[in-house]
Amino acid sequence: MVTKWVLLPVPAQDADSIELDIAERQRKRGEPTSPSAGELSDDELASEMLRRTTFGAFIPWPESALERLAAATTETTRRWSIVMTLCAESPGTLFSTTDISERTELTIGEWRTACRHITPHLRKHYKDAPLWGPGLYEGSTEWPLVTMSGRQLKLRHELHVGITEEQAKRWRAVLNRTTQNVA
Template sequence: MATEWVLLPVPQEDYAELKHMVEYRQRQRGEAVSPSTEELRGDEMAVDTVLRAAFGEHRPWPASALARLAEGSTLTTQRWTKVMNLCAEHPGETFSTEEVSAKTGIPVNEWRDACRKIGPHLKRHYPDVPLWDREPYIGEPMWPLVTIAGRHLKVRDQLYVGITEEQAKRWKEIR
């Protein structure tokens, strides 16, 4: 079985110990102790790291906030509800703006409009959702979906959205 390598950011003070542990375990498996140059050259490891980081930092919303979103009467909340339904069927996957449009029937410009308006809407009506604790978004409400710019995924620069397992579970419970 060939090793599949992933990038793992670690604190500098732990690097030597973790490197030694990986090398030891790889020797026990009879595998190379580090990835080849070819394995490091591809974008897959960087993209995987971006995806894991984005999904890993997203905090689930309380069920009460998700229920308010699902029951919302504004165009913005109606559009977000459709996209939440799509993503909840595929936790851990991401969908580009164009894919969202094709799969939900929401025109691209209307989905972009919903994305522009969701931040102010959340500030006004959702005081109970998690807030970002990192720059440049400190104190801003966390969107109900994981969002990633396409340029970080090494693909066409559109907004990509997805949902965590926990958020999908909560969404399905309130639907």
């Protein structure tokens, strides 16, 4: 097994004991106890920190709002439902626009159109959904997925979306209820 290293901020007073614990675990695995300089780059560390911060700041939607989204009453919400379901299979994973087109029935153009149309749709129909915090979109309705620019992540320059564990749990519960009501 090859160790993949990630940035994990820890309280300074706990850093030494955590470092010792990780070193012990790595020794038991027969793996190096710390990464080499080549295994970590500044870009990778910055991207991982940004990803963790963005996922950590996401406010899950209430199930009532997710139920309306899952009803897929418009082409935009149908497309978002497809992508929500894909993301819910792997919480914490980011999917690029290209990934979405390769793993769903949606074309790149269809997903991009859904992204362009979602903000006005949310503003009109989802007053109970959380609002974006400080930043460019402050006060606008938060999208139901975590969103990041590939540029920020030093990846393909396209939109990347993912879902938190809690949002995925709520989405799956909504889908299960919807499926049971249809059956």
